[in-house]
Amino acid sequence: xxxxxxxxxxxxxxxxxxxxxxxxxxxxxxxxxxxxxxxxxxxxxxxxxxxxxxxxxxxxxxxxxxxxxxxxxxxxxxxxxxxxxxxxxxxxxxxxxxxxxxxxxxxxxxxxxxxxxxxxxxxxxxxxxxxxxxxxxxxxxxxxxxxxxxxxxxxxxxxxxxxxxxxxxxxxxxxxxxxxxxxxxxxxxxxxxxxxxxxxxxxxxxxxxxxxxxxxxxxxxxxxxxxxxxxxxxxxxxxxxxxxxxxxxxxxxxxxxxxxxxxxxxxxxxxxxxxxxxxxxxxxxxxxxxxxxxxxxxxxxxxxxxxxxxxxxxxxxxxxxxxxxxxxxxxxxxxxxxxxxxxxxxxxxxxxxxxxxxxxxxxxxxxxxxxxxxxxxxxxxxxxxxxxxxxxxxxxxxxxxxxxxxxxxxxxxxxxxxxxxxxxxxxxxxxxxxxxxxxxxxxxxxxxxxxxxxxxxxxxxxxxxxxxxxxxxxxxxxxx
Numbered sequence: 001x002x003x004x005x006x007x008x009x010x011x012x013x014x015x016x017x018x019x020x021x022x023x024x025x026x027x028x029x030x031x032x033x034x035x036x037x038x039x040x041x042x043x044x045x046x047x048x049x050x051x052x053x054x055x056x057x058x059x060x061x062x063x064x065x066x067x068x069x070x071x072x073x074x075x076x077x078x079x080x081x082x083x084x085x086x087x088x089x090x091x092x093x094x095x096x097x098x099x100x101x102x103x104x105x106x107x108x109x110x111x112x113x114x115x116x117x118x119x120x121x122x123x124x125x126x127x128x129x130x131x132x133x134x135x136x137x138x139x140x141x142x143x144x145x146x147x148x149x150x151x152x153x154x155x156x157x158x159x160x161x162x163x164x165x166x167x168x169x170x171x172x173x174x175x176x177x178x179x180x181x182x183x184x185x186x187x188x189x190x191x192x193x194x195x196x197x198x199x200x201x202x203x204x205x206x207x208x209x210x211x212x213x214x215x216x217x218x219x220x221x222x223x224x225x226x227x228x229x230x231x232x233x234x235x236x237x238x239x240x241x242x243x244x245x246x247x248x249x250x251x252x253x254x255x256x257x258x259x260x261x262x263x264x265x266x267x268x269x270x271x272x273x274x275x276x277x278x279x280x281x282x283x284x285x286x287x288x289x290x291x292x293x294x295x296x297x298x299x300x301x302x303x304x305x306x307x308x309x310x311x312x313x314x315x316x317x318x319x320x321x322x323x324x325x326x327x328x329x330x331x332x333x334x335x336x337x338x339x340x341x342x343x344x345x346x347x348x349x350x351x352x353x354x355x356x357x358x359x360x361x362x363x364x365x366x367x368x369x370x371x372x373x374x375x376x377x378x379x380x381x382x383x384x385x386x387x388x389x390x391x392x393x394x395x396x397x398x399x400x401x402x403x404x405x406x407x408x409x410x411x412x413x414x415x416x417x418x419x420x421x422x423x424x425x426x427x428x429x430x431x432x433x434x435x436x437x438x439x440x441x442x443x444x445x446x447x448x449x450x451x452x453x454x455x456x457x458x459x460x461x462x463x464x465x466x467x468x469x470x471x472x473x474x475x476x477x478x479x480x
Contacts, residue, residue, distance in 0.1 A: 021096060024089040028478070031069055031090040033471050038065045041122055046115055058100050063108040064119070065094045071464035074441035078106035110448065113456030120463040124262065124286060127466055132258045132473055137293040137422070139255055139430040140279050140300065142272045143438065144241030144248040146445035147454070149232035151246045157218050157225040164211045167204055174201045235451035239270040242444075249446065249454055253462065254279050255430045260469050262287055264462040266454045272299035276318075277308045293317060295426040298324040303371065306406035316410055317423045323411050336390040338398055345405075349376065350398055352390070356380045358398055373401045437465060 025031050038061050046060040069090065070081050082102040084091040127133045155163065178201065214229055223229075230236045236247035252275050254263035263283040267275060276296055284290050293315045301320040309316045319327070326333045333339075335353045342351045350358035358376040365372045378396045381387050390396050401407075413419045437443050441464075448457045 021093055024093045028475065029090065030072060030471055031093050033474070034065055034069050034072070034467060035094060037123065037126060037467065038068065041119060046112060058098060058104060060108070062095060062098070063100065063105060066091065066105065067109055067460060068464055068467065069094055071460050072468055074443070076443065076447055078102035078109070081105050109457070110453065113453050116456045116459040116463070120459045121286060123463045123466050127260050127470060130470060130473060132260050132469060133262060133287065134256055134258070135262065135283070135287050135289045135291050137257055137295065137425070138262060138283060138291045139295040139426040140252070140276065141297065141426070141430040141434065142250050142252045142275060142299070143434040144239050145251050145438070145443070146241065147230070147233045147236030147247040147249055148446050148449050149230045149236050149247040153231040154228050154238055154247055156228050157215065160211050160214055164208060164215070167208045167211070171201065171204050171208070174204065233449040235268055235454070237268045237270060251458055252279055253430060253433060254283050255433055257425060257429060258469065259429055259433060260466050261433065261462045264458060266451065266458045268451060273302050273305070276300040276305045280309065280312065280314065290314065293422065295423055297426070303401055303403045303407070306410060307403050310406055315413070317414060317419060318410055319414055320407050320410070323414070334389065336386065341398060343400070352378060352396065354384060354386060356384065358396065361397070364399065371401055373399045375399055433465065437461060
């Protein structure tokens with residue numbers, strides 16, 4: 001190799017002056033932004049948990065910086081963070097050249113769940129100071145994220161009882177075998193310790209105790225025997241996600257039009273229908289302000305949702321299931337679908353596509369769903385040539401829920417050009433947020449277990465998302 005063509009390589013060469021940690025990362029690096037944000041946080045409540053006695057601990061700020069940066073770049077393992085602290089310049093900078101072990105790193109995440117919620121709010125305040133959290137319009141959506149649990153360990157009460165019986169049978173066999181080994185220990189095992197069976201017995205006994213706790217929960221909480229519970233994460237629920245039914249959490253999020261998450265939590269309910277109002281109230285609490293408009297898909301639509309959002313004085317751009325189905329599948333609609341019957345508000349009757357009236361017949365109430373409705377019926381169906389296409393009964397009837405007018409107002413709003421433009425913003429705000437989290441940063445499964453810890457970890461995921469939004473806004477302002 002010619003020394004004239006290439007730069008010399010001297011790994012043994014010493015620095016004339018010691019390098020500074022500040023030199024490890026560029027001025028506009030994400031690590032610097034996270035370092036600055038965390039340095040401004042009040043971590044006194046965590047610091048008070050540490051003792052002044054014994055070996056000095058890593059500061060909470062240092063460990064928090066490592067976790068936020070890691071979640072921002074798609075690293076969710078304490079072991080990987082430990083490795084990065086030995087090989088990656090950004091980690092050198094954030095860890096100040098320290099090399100905390102993975103147990104210390106993992107314990108900090110596990111033991112400070114509530115603090116992550118507070119950090120999420122603090123990052124929102126910083127976003128607000130930068131003008132990124134205008135709360136006029138918010139978009140709400142949910143996404144399923146895998147629980148840290150195996151599908152095979154999800155069973156109903158009968159399944160757990162059968163599992164427990166099989167374990168007890170296995171334990172009996174193992175105990176009998178252990179007794180036999182003890183009696184013939186010298187002949188059969190010689191100098192071997194002979195503790196393999198004891199370990200098996202211990203593992204099976206521990207598994208049995210876990211199953212007994214689940215069975216006790218069925219009795220104490222009076223759960224339906226057919227309700228399935230996961231042994232590893234009892235709070236996780238079987239939901240359809242990623243094309244298959246598995247233990248998931250239904251993660252809810254709300255973003256403003258800048259793509260900043262202003263509200264988030266993980267739900268154990270597979271349905272989004274009951275999540276709209278809790279999310280709106282959480283946003284009001286986080287931002288100390290009420291949104292003007294809410295954008296949500298048909299999964300959130302219900303009479304209760306329309307009513308409560310209307311009582312709050314918030315305008316909802318939210319299609320109901322029937323409206324959305326007819327829009328997506330016009331070929332499956334017929335002229336005699338309920339949506340094509342015109343309602344005369346002033347005179348309180350419906351008019352069918354053939355011009356016949358459906359007049360009020362009686363009232364109806366459903367205590368299970370807490371709904372009240374009026375039933376309208378047509379008396380001129382006998383001679384109608386379209387009767388068989390319109391109804392299977394003698395007369396065509398329509399149930400009109402008392403809050404139907406709220407649903408119709410939402411439909412009218414979405415039919416207008418301005419409403420279509422506003423509703424389209426949902427797809428360009430909240431859905432890309434989930435895409436960034438799940439596919440760009442590969443957050444596909446929680447590391448922690450249990451609803452409380454999962455919510456803490458989800459706060460960490462979402463605050464990392466908002467820091468990336470701050471970074472993007474700063475970079476764009478610098479380029480302008």
